[in-house]
Amino acid sequence: MTAVEGAVTVRVSDAHVYYRVYEDPMAGLKQLFSHGRTRRRYRTIRALRGVSLELHESETLGLIGANGSGKTTLLSAMTGLLPLESGSIRGRSRPSLLGVSSALRPALSGRRNILIGGLALGFTRAEIESRADEIIDFSGLRDAIDRPMRTYSSGMRARLHFAIATARIPDILLIDEALSVGDEEFRRRSAQRIREIRAAAGSVVLVTHIMSEIERHCDRVAWLDDGVLRAVGEPSEVVADYLASASPR
Amino acid sequence: MSDRDQRLYDLTQPPSSVAYLREAWRRREFAILVPAQDLRAQNMGTALGQLWHLVNPALLVGVYFLIFGVVIDTSRGVENFLGFLIVGVVLFHLTQRVVLDAAVCISRNLGLIRSVQFPRILLPAATLNGQTAAFVPALVLAMAAVVATGERPSARWLVLPAVLAAQFMFNFGAALLVARIGASVPDLRQLLPHMFRLLFYASGVIFSVEAFVTSPAWRRAFALNPLYDVITCARWCLVGEPAGMSVVVGLLAWCVAMPVFGFAVFRRSEQRLGG
Numbered sequence: 001m002t003a004v005e006g007a008v009t010v011r012v013s014d015a016h017v018y019y020r021v022y023e024d025p026m027a028g029l030k031q032l033f034s035h036g037r038t039r040r041r042y043r044t045i046r047a048l049r050g051v052s053l054e055l056h057e058s059e060t061l062g063l064i065g066a067n068g069s070g071k072t073t074l075l076s077a078m079t080g081l082l083p084l085e086s087g088s089i090r091g092r093s094r095p096s097l098l099g100v101s102s103a104l105r106p107a108l109s110g111r112r113n114i115l116i117g118g119l120a121l122g123f124t125r126a127e128i129e130s131r132a133d134e135i136i137d138f139s140g141l142r143d144a145i146d147r148p149m150r151t152y153s154s155g156m157r158a159r160l161h162f163a164i165a166t167a168r169i170p171d172i173l174l175i176d177e178a179l180s181v182g183d184e185e186f187r188r189r190s191a192q193r194i195r196e197i198r199a200a201a202g203s204v205v206l207v208t209h210i211m212s213e214i215e216r217h218c219d220r221v222a223w224l225d226d227g228v229l230r231a232v233g234e235p236s237e238v239v240a241d242y243l244a245s246a247s248p249r
Numbered sequence: 250m251s252d253r254d255q256r257l258y259d260l261t262q263p264p265s266s267v268a269y270l271r272e273a274w275r276r277r278e279f280a281i282l283v284p285a286q287d288l289r290a291q292n293m294g295t296a297l298g299q300l301w302h303l304v305n306p307a308l309l310v311g312v313y314f315l316i317f318g319v320v321i322d323t324s325r326g327v328e329n330f331l332g333f334l335i336v337g338v339v340l341f342h343l344t345q346r347v348v349l350d351a352a353v354c355i356s357r358n359l360g361l362i363r364s365v366q367f368p369r370i371l372l373p374a375a376t377l378n379g380q381t382a383a384f385v386p387a388l389v390l391a392m393a394a395v396v397a398t399g400e401r402p403s404a405r406w407l408v409l410p411a412v413l414a415a416q417f418m419f420n421f422g423a424a425l426l427v428a429r430i431g432a433s434v435p436d437l438r439q440l441l442p443h444m445f446r447l448l449f450y451a452s453g454v455i456f457s458v459e460a461f462v463t464s465p466a467w468r469r470a471f472a473l474n475p476l477y478d479v480i481t482c483a484r485w486c487l488v489g490e491p492a493g494m495s496v497v498v499g500l501l502a503w504c505v506a507m508p509v510f511g512f513a514v515f516r517r518s519e520q521r522l523g524g
Binding site (some may be wrong): 008010011033076077078080081082083084088089090091092094095096097102103105107108112115116119120121122124144148181 | 256257258259260261262263269275276278279282283286287290293294358359360361362363364365366367514520521
């Protein structure tokens with residue numbers, strides 16, 4: 001095993017997540033209204049097939065794997081967004097997925113979007129108003145904050161998203177390919193946020209395809225392959241194995 | 250398992266209905282302030298801007314005024330037909346807009362559903378609040394129009410808030426039901442406009458059921474229609490049309506049964522929403 005010895009913050013035990021794709025939407029409707037078992041008329045996609053993993057205090061875990069290997073599914077399951085087929089996921093607090101971009105409204109100003117994004121994350125209006133200045137400073141968008149968000153560049157947008165999403169320093173933060181956008185200044189700020197979480201004895205899970213980010217931030221790396229963990233361990237070793245398997249032989 | 254694990258709790262267990270509603274209530278500002286921002290965003294870039302929230306219902310009432318008040322006369326059996334018509338049209342449109350919008354409130358927010366854990370009931374609730382807020386100018390215009398057609402405010406007007414509250418509760422239940430079904434069966438979106446066209450005629454919006462429907466069996470059937478109940482009670486308040494006991498009982502039953510049924514359906518396999 002690795003050198004990480006902090007207390008466990010999240011324990012994923014033999015987690016299975018299956019998606020049901022209904023071939024006939026009527027079957028989905030029937031299932032909604034009937035109490036007994038309905039005839040199964042769906043395809044099952046086994047997105048996670050028995051994943052076991054522990055997160056520890058003050059740890060950043062990298063999660064790598066090909067597209068469709070189950071990385072996003074694992075993050076969603078950890079936040080409780082997806083029901084498990086079997087197994088369990090236990091944690092000391094509910095992990096939060098970094099992402100409010102979908103709640104935001106491009107037609108509205110950055111300032112109004114801070115309100116909307118904050119509400120979506122479960123803040124009250126009063127809490128958001130008391131933090132608005134801090135969020136604006138962290139995003140570095142003070143001059144543009146009253147402009148409609150659609151006038152922002154994609155990097156500015158990413159900075160605003162990140163600033164809103166991390167307005168409350170969560171105990172356990174899950175990041176799904178968010179850091180690769182934005183400029184060097186933004187990367188520096190987000191690395192700072194990750195350090196703050198770790199300093200508060202929290203955990204971070206970072207999903208990315210950029211191996212330099214893994215090396216920069218992560219203490220351990222987990223490699224998901226077709227819903228199964230192929231390896232967990234030292235970043236340099238796991239990344240090397242992953243790259244060796246991914247490159248043409 | 251070590252002793253440290255005792256502090257870990259199950260993250261995949263859905264909350265009980267009580268805990269669920271408590272969390273939804275704690276986050277109620279989401280269902281109020283977000284639709285308010287959306288209403289603001291809606292008319293951005295138009296020449297009239299926020300004025301559209303007033304102009305739109307005025308045009309709605311204006312069209313009916315032109316056709317039924319000026320061009321043709323279908324007022325058989327109604328003393329103040331124009332007032333009668335406007336009350337019906339405005340209230341019918343409110344429920345229609347809430348329900349049509351609720352049918353897409355889940356699919357429109359899939360990204361949010363997939364990234365943030367929150368009680369999904371907030372999405373149909375936001376739809377309801379947004380459409381209801383957008384309806385207030387129409388209601389004010391309708392009441393002004395009713396006065397312009399010769400009605401004078403009476404004690405009966407005091408009952409109107411209760412009728413509107415009952416409609417609000419019915420709309421809430423209908424929004425929950427339609428939001429959940431619409432998320433699983435998108436076909437509903439195609440079907441709903443036709444259902445509302447049928448309901449439009451079955452609610453006596455543009456004619457008096459009392460005067461045109463003679464069969465007692467059919468009249469009883471009308472009383473089962475929640476929108477007919479709402480509109481008939483509101484007309485009793487504003488333009489002095491008769492409202493039978495069956496309509497009042499029907500409205501009371503709908504405004505209780507619909508939210509309960511809608512909530513039960515919505516909560517069923519809610520975890521699968523967006524999956």
